[in-house]
Amino acid sequence: MSKLEPRRARPAASLLVAVFIVAGCAGPSVADYAAEQPTLDLARYLSGPLTAHGVFTDRSGKVVRRFTVAMTGTWTGNEGVLEEDFRYSDGSTQRRVWKLVKLQDGRYTGTADDVAGVAQGQAAGNAFNWKYTLKLPVDGRVVEVQFDDWMWLVDERVMLNKAVMSKFGIRLGEVTLAFSRQP
Template sequence: MTIRFIPSARRLLLAGAAALAFTLAGCAGPQVQDYARETPQLDLREYFNGDLVAHGLFTDRSGAVKRRFTVKMKGTWQGDQGVLEEDFLYSDGQTERRVWRLQRGADGRYIGRADDVVGEAQGEAAGNALRWRYTLRLKVDGSTWDVQFDDWMFQMDRQVMLNRAAMSKFGIHLGDVTLSFQKL
């Protein structure tokens, strides 16, 4: 059996295929290289060196604020190797500590490790932006979840950096973390 398209059906099919291609291309999202010309130029070795403080919040997928926190940080670097110590204080009084071990690689790439990160965090910087992708092991209601983070940082000036991270599990969006960093 042969299927034959009449010219108007063929045009409709081609138009539908083109619309699908444009839709899928729009879903690709921003890439770190999109920010290559933005300033100030982000260098993690410079920005995360010394004492910093961050204020943040977690919002669920509906946008409701579920948790607020403050993070005191201290970064130290020796060449391309860095350590970033983070001490979290949540609005409910809970505390948490994370120590990142960072490695600067070629072409704006970074690798990060921490005790509650599954495997390695992979990062790429260009211009004023850094994109981190990693899996964080979180304690949730007495169990442990491995949650994926798509984490974007944007250096605003020498003192301030903004951070937005989308959290997901099995591809389902759970919520977002928003932070404002300040160098002390």
């Protein structure tokens, strides 16, 4: 064996370790929640009036914005409209109107004026994962950021929501919400 052969093995071993590290960083799949109860029927849950309370935290975990959202969802067949009216702790407001489509196998698509392209979502068990690009106004310009948005139905009234916001794969912060339906 020459002195070069052990050195060739090191890059291969390093590559193998890197592959395991990246695979270990992979997030959960919506299928991981398939057996969880109660089963989330997003169209059913997002029907009628809802309220949500939330926070936006930066990369360090510091709360930088608090807000409430008054929502109303209406559905005709497999097509829905979710009207969201945000009120932030600084007194500012924002409105987003989602146009949703319920597809087969727990899949959903959605569009809104401040969403680039089409949001894609998948439900299984008590969970829903929603991915989309949001056009976010920042200092007089619009920045596109990606959202990896997870929702979990706790019971018939409460759903929790955690969304990671990123740009170029770099985590910028998180949005955490608690949804509540009227009994």
